Amino acid sequence: MTTPFTRPRTVVDAELRLFVFHHAGGSAAGLFPLARALPQDWEPLLYDLPGHGRRNSEPPLTDMASMARRAVAELEPEIDGPFALFGHSLGAVLAHEVARTLTARGHRPLWLGVSGRVAPDRQSQGVHGVHRLDDDALLAALDTVGGGMPKRIAQVPEFRHRFLRLVRADLGAVASHRPEPGRAPLACPVSAYAGDRDPWAPVGDVAAWADETSTAFTHRTLPGGHFYFADHGPDRLARALAADVRAALPAPVGRT
Numbered sequence: 001m002t003t004p005f006t007r008p009r010t011v012v013d014a015e016l017r018l019f020v021f022h023h024a025g026g027s028a029a030g031l032f033p034l035a036r037a038l039p040q041d042w043e044p045l046l047y048d049l050p051g052h053g054r055r056n057s058e059p060p061l062t063d064m065a066s067m068a069r070r071a072v073a074e075l076e077p078e079i080d081g082p083f084a085l086f087g088h089s090l091g092a093v094l095a096h097e098v099a100r101t102l103t104a105r106g107h108r109p110l111w112l113g114v115s116g117r118v119a120p121d122r123q124s125q126g127v128h129g130v131h132r133l134d135d136d137a138l139l140a141a142l143d144t145v146g147g148g149m150p151k152r153i154a155q156v157p158e159f160r161h162r163f164l165r166l167v168r169a170d171l172g173a174v175a176s177h178r179p180e181p182g183r184a185p186l187a188c189p190v191s192a193y194a195g196d197r198d199p200w201a202p203v204g205d206v207a208a209w210a211d212e213t214s215t216a217f218t219h220r221t222l223p224g225g226h227f228y229f230a231d232h233g234p235d236r237l238a239r240a241l242a243a244d245v246r247a248a249l250p251a252p253v254g255r256t
Contacts, residue, residue, distance in 0.1 A: 002057075006045075006053070015082070018245070020035065020091070021071070021087035022052065025142075025170055026052065027053030028053050031044075034237065039242050047075070049067060049070075049094075060166050060169040062172060062173055064097060064174065068097035076102070082249070083110065084248070087115065088229075090174050095114060099186055103186060108188055113192075113245075114206075116198060119210075121179065130171055135164055138164060138168070142167065187213075188248070189247070192206050193240065195222060195225050197223075207219045
């Protein structure tokens, strides 16, 4: 069975494990640059949903509840110490749902980071209904935010068909997702990140993630579009993640 995780490095006695979730149509491989820029005493585990990356032979899931259940089942055995969660776009929604489920199961994350996605109670007008566009219009919409497919793949019909099938499943899962009404906020700190020119995740709607935590909230706006950390390199985001996660870490024993 193909492992759902890619481990850019194995760290003995890691300060924490950071589980990272990719965007719609993406894969763990696309998160390697960010993982390499993270602190070396962290162990990043990059997750591939079924149908993505190393799991491309598996059928994709088509709803967020199924994605979250699968991710929790596969992630839970990897929890043996401090851990945090981070996701971008679709991955932000998935990371949030996984955090909620794990908390209910007695595994509270130290921190949740969400990127490139409006808060759960907001609807992203830019992405709403995109999965129902015809093929050419869908590719054009993805190109506007940098999420299109490489031109060499677009020229191969079977690859193009597979990519669009995967993206439609992912975007449809996000569009149909409705958070549980009346849910309690998370008891862990939350940080939300947005590109200042992201048409799919306007800064003000990203800031509303503050309602999803009962403790510390951090909102950071970084230069760029929907894939701001690809536009300008991952170092700026990696530094922000490191600062925010370390602010959430418990103080060493004996520290006052």
